[in-house]
């Protein structure tokens with residue numbers, strides 16, 4: 001059964017964390033009735049409070065009309081029961097914790113409980129949807145839909161098909177992404193890091209190698225990226241912002257997938273982590289932040 005864009009009225013977002021809540025609000029602002037489901041009632045309550053204050057700020061800044069904000073918040077429903085929430089879902093975006101067993105169980109439940117026409121997507125950054133497609137019983141309706149953080153702001157969404165995702169599904173996911181006010185980019189097959197994280201990884205690797213070889217300082221490499229290439233942040237500033245532990249985790253996950261030595265965690269990052277320097281969040285990474293933050 002093909003799923004046309006017109007069939008999509010009810011959206012289900014699984015996971016109300018940093019990404020899920022903002023993806024849900026994006027769908028609600030675009031006019032979709034949206035259920036946010038999480039196993040944690042506390043997380044749902046935090047997400048709700050967070051979105052209410054986000055909308056208030058936007059209204060105060062004149063970037064959102066009060067009526068539109070209110071309508072969008074009213075389109076949101078909150079639930080801890082995925083089986084119940086899935087029954088009426090036409091389109092699902094899973095944004096739960098980045099662990100394969102967690103996602104596998106969610107997709108198994110979605111396959112069992114969601115209507116046959118429902119498209120099931122995952123926002124995972126590192127797990128290709130082929131890993132959870134079979135347990136749904138409808139692999140042709142499964143793909144990655146990878147938003148960027150913060151999802152309410154960032155325009156790009158990477159749509160990644162696996163080898164059994166149907167043309168119909170791809171077409172509807174691309175159109176749905178546009179209707180959310182986002183810009184979809186399509187990957188014709190699964191590849192670790194998709195597009196954006198691969199580009200970012202290449203720049204970071206080169207920057208780390210240049211600094212490690214003593215060719216230029218961290219500060220000068222960042223200055224070059226900003227002032228010669230027009231990047232909003234230098235690669236070291238960005239790694240400090242993301243967190244060096246996260247950078248290492250991504251490298252480990254990528255290496256596990258590719259077995260390519262150049263994807264291994266960089267020794268400079270590993271050495272900084274051994275000193276407790278995790279980036280901004282710990283007060284120090286490549287730079288020291290203790291006095292400025």
Ligand SMILES: NC(=O)c1ccc[n+]([C@@H]2O[C@H](COP(=O)([O-])OP(=O)(O)OC[C@H]3O[C@@H](n4cnc5c(N)ncnc54)[C@H](O)[C@@H]3O)[C@@H](O)[C@H]2O)c1
Nearest residue numbers: 015016017018019038039040043095096097098124125149
């Ligand atoms: N944080 C980012 O910058 C970012 C960017 C793009 C994609 N992603 C992807 O988005 C997903 C979520 O990331 P996040 O940063 O929002 O994580 P998060 O830790 O902020 O939130 C995850 C949420 O999932 C919930 N959860 C755990 N198990 C669940 C289950 N079985 N059913 C329903 N909810 C469950 C948790 O209670 C939590 O609220 C991950 O797959 C990640 O790879 C993250």
